[in-house]
Amino acid sequence: MTPALREFAYWMTRYRHNWRSSAVISILNPILFLLGLGLGLGTLVDATGHAPVPGSSYLAFVAPGVLAASAMQTAFLELSYPVYRALRMGRSYRIAAGTPLEPGQIFAGHLLYVMFRLVTTSATFLLAMAVLGATHSVGSLWTVPAAVLTGLAFATPAAAMAITVQRGATLQLVFRFVIFPLYMLSGTFFAVSRLPLWLRDIAYASPLWQGVDLCRTLSLGTATTTGTLTHIGYLGALTIAGTATAWYCYRRQLHA
Amino acid sequence: MAALAFINRNLLVYRHTWGILVASVVEPLLYLLSIGVGVGQLVGTLPGLHGVSYPEYVAPALLATAAMNAAVNETTFSAYTRLHEENVYAAILRTPSTTADLAIGEIGWGAARGALSGAGFLAVMAALGLVRTPVALLAVPAAALIGASFGALGLLTMTFLRNWHDFQMIQLFMLPMFLFSATFYPITVYPPAIQIVVRALPLYPSIDLLRGVTLDDIGAPIGYALAYLVVVGGIAWLLAARRLRALLVR
Numbered sequence: 001m002t003p004a005l006r007e008f009a010y011w012m013t014r015y016r017h018n019w020r021s022s023a024v025i026s027i028l029n030p031i032l033f034l035l036g037l038g039l040g041l042g043t044l045v046d047a048t049g050h051a052p053v054p055g056s057s058y059l060a061f062v063a064p065g066v067l068a069a070s071a072m073q074t075a076f077l078e079l080s081y082p083v084y085r086a087l088r089m090g091r092s093y094r095i096a097a098g099t100p101l102e103p104g105q106i107f108a109g110h111l112l113y114v115m116f117r118l119v120t121t122s123a124t125f126l127l128a129m130a131v132l133g134a135t136h137s138v139g140s141l142w143t144v145p146a147a148v149l150t151g152l153a154f155a156t157p158a159a160a161m162a163i164t165v166q167r168g169a170t171l172q173l174v175f176r177f178v179i180f181p182l183y184m185l186s187g188t189f190f191a192v193s194r195l196p197l198w199l200r201d202i203a204y205a206s207p208l209w210q211g212v213d214l215c216r217t218l219s220l221g222t223a224t225t226t227g228t229l230t231h232i233g234y235l236g237a238l239t240i241a242g243t244a245t246a247w248y249c250y251r252r253q254l255h256a
Numbered sequence: 257m258a259a260l261a262f263i264n265r266n267l268l269v270y271r272h273t274w275g276i277l278v279a280s281v282v283e284p285l286l287y288l289l290s291i292g293v294g295v296g297q298l299v300g301t302l303p304g305l306h307g308v309s310y311p312e313y314v315a316p317a318l319l320a321t322a323a324m325n326a327a328v329n330e331t332t333f334s335a336y337t338r339l340h341e342e343n344v345y346a347a348i349l350r351t352p353s354t355t356a357d358l359a360i361g362e363i364g365w366g367a368a369r370g371a372l373s374g375a376g377f378l379a380v381m382a383a384l385g386l387v388r389t390p391v392a393l394l395a396v397p398a399a400a401l402i403g404a405s406f407g408a409l410g411l412l413t414m415t416f417l418r419n420w421h422d423f424q425m426i427q428l429f430m431l432p433m434f435l436f437s438a439t440f441y442p443i444t445v446y447p448p449a450i451q452i453v454v455r456a457l458p459l460y461p462s463i464d465l466l467r468g469v470t471l472d473d474i475g476a477p478i479g480y481a482l483a484y485l486v487v488v489g490g491i492a493w494l495l496a497a498r499r500l501r502a503l504l505v506r
Contacts, residue, residue: 021424029431036435041295044441050298058298176279184286190294 003101007109008116010092015113025077026121030070031128037189038062039132052191056136056220063134064143064215065188067125068150072208074121075151076158076179078114080171083162086110093163093254103250107159111243114155115148122147135219142218146231150211153235154179156242160249182208210234258353262361263368265344266330280326280369281376284318288384291440292318302442308471315386316395316466317439319377323399324406324459325430326373327366331410332426335362336417345504355504359497363407363489370403371396381470392470401482402462405489409458412492415499433459458488 015022042058045051052061086093096106122144129135162171186192186208192200203209214231217223270277288311296310338344345358375396381387413426437459443451454460461481468478 018421021421024424024428028428032432032435036432037291037295037440040436040445041291041299041440043445044302045295045298048299052298173275176282180283181286184290185294189290190298194294194297 002105004105004108004112007096007101007106008112009109010096011110011113012116015117022117026070026074026117027124029073030066030121030125033066033070034059034063034125034128034132034134038066038134052194053220053222057134059132060134060136060220061191061216062189063129063132064140064219065212067122067129067143067147067219068211068215069183069186069188069208070125071118071122071147071151072154072211073179073183074117075114075155076175078117079110079155080158080162080174081168083110083159084165084168084171087163087253088168097254103254104247106254107246107250111152111155111159115152118148118151118155119144122151129219136221139221140219143215146211146214146218149232149235149239150208150214153207153211153238153242156239156246158242160242160246163246163249163253182206187212207235207238258351258357259360259364262348262353262357263365266334266361266365267368277372277376280322280329280373281380283325284322284377285380287318288315288380311384312386312388312471313467314440315381315384316470317437317463319374319381319395319399319470320402320459320462320466321434321439322373322377323370323402324462326369327403327407328410328426328430330369331362331366331407332414332417333423335411335414336423339414339503345500349504355501356497358504359411359493359500362411363404363493363496366407366410367400367404370407371400374399374403378470387470389470389472391472394469395466398465398469401485401489402465405458405462405485405492408489408492408496412496412499415496415503433457437463439463458484461485 038059042062045058051058083093093106097103101109125147126135126140126144129140161174165171186203186206188208192203192209195203210231214223214228214235217227292311292314296314299310302308302310302313348358349355378387378392378395382392417423437454437457439459443454443460446454461484465478465481465485468481
């Protein structure tokens with residue numbers, strides 16, 4: 001077994017014990033948003049004929065947005081506090097670092113586990129979308145890799161930050177004042193094009209908007225080559241930069 | 257009075273974690289901007305509500321939710337920590353205070369937190385031009401009542417929690433209640449059977465109460481809302497006090 005897979009196996013073992021409680025926030029939470037806002041609020045939006053995308057229901061518009069936003073949330077929650085605790089509280093990282101595992105391999109194994117979580121939660125959500133009639137075609141399947149990429153763009157910088165911060169409260173502040181505002185304001189629930197100009201430019205810069213628009217255009221079948229490549233390039237660059245930073249920070253914290 | 261001393265103690269602790277107070281206003285503000293203003297552009301005017309804009313309709317519901325969340329967080333997460341981890345209760349019971357004082361103190365603190373978050377969010381609403389009448393100031397005592405009622409329900413729930421995993425169950429109840437209690441759209445969207453369930457949940461009358469107060473539309477629903485919150489909160493308070501006594505005094 002390659003060394004990184006041992007770290008992956010460790011997180012999978014933990015997951016087998018606590019998957020029920022983590023399912024509440026990573027799977028049930030977004031599905032409730034889909035029902036409450038997509039279906040419920042959608043009845044009001046569709047009735048007035050102000051559909052954000054002509055020809056599609058509000059539910060079909062909002063669902064891929066929630067998919068991308070909850071991939072971000074899952075990625076952050078799975079790779080911030082757990083990394084912090086693995087370094088400073090339960091200290092499983094310190095123990096792993098005492099074995100032949102390299103810091104980079106510890107990071108890779110943990111990231112692999114988060115990818116597993118992103119794939120399974122996104123696929124479950126897509127299934128819920130299909131059941132509610134919020135998918136357009138087989139092309140909607142592409143939203144799963146798109147959501148995973150969105151998650152990774154947030155997971156990798158989150159890991160670099162979580163292994164560096166001195167206090168867990170810092171992560172809580174980041175969640176409340178960065179992640180949650182992004183969730184609400186990156187075009188998840190309404191089209192960014194309706195914002196005032198200066199806010200629109202800020203929203204376009206948000207990595208979550210890139211992910212939301214990527215998932216949405218793929219799901220609605222309105223994706224353009226330029227748009228899709230731009231989104232993938234932006235999110236990919238962020239993932240690579242985050243990985244490099246995390247790699248460096250893990251080495252500094254664990255081999256110091 | 258012992259309960260007041262307890263509230264004062266919690267207030268002193270808050271000098272170190274005031275960021276949570278800010279967050280309890282920022283969170284509903286984000287919902288207001290995203291759903292109220294953002295999606296509101298798609299909704300237009302609501303059926304059956306003459307001259308009320310969508311942000312005006314959503315804002316009081318978010319105020320009620322802010323008061324609820326503030327109080328419930330206090331009497332579940334924080335109270336659980338005080339009971340099981342910091343052993344604050346055990347320490348307090350060595351003084352002349354009783355478990356009845358503890359229950360009143362926790363619920364009073366829930367009311368105070370509800371009023372604080374409610375007042376903070378009311379100020380935000382006023383700044384955004386979503387308050388029409390000075391009567392809206394009644395939202396602060398209303399938020400205190402919601403805080404007390406939910407604080408009592410939270411405290412009662414807290415006495416049954418066995419470990420941190422059980423907190424997921426609270427989430428499992430609170431999030432759907434928030435999303436489905438006619439927060440973002442009129443209850444008439446639902447079929448009659450579901451309407452009955454929604455009306456029975458404690459957030460629904462809380463939202464009704466605040467809509468009545470801030471939209472200057474005090475009518476029949478407020479009587480029901482007030483009675484509901486007083487009766488349900490009162491019963492929860494008595495039960496919670498009994499449970500605390502059973503847990504702490506053997």
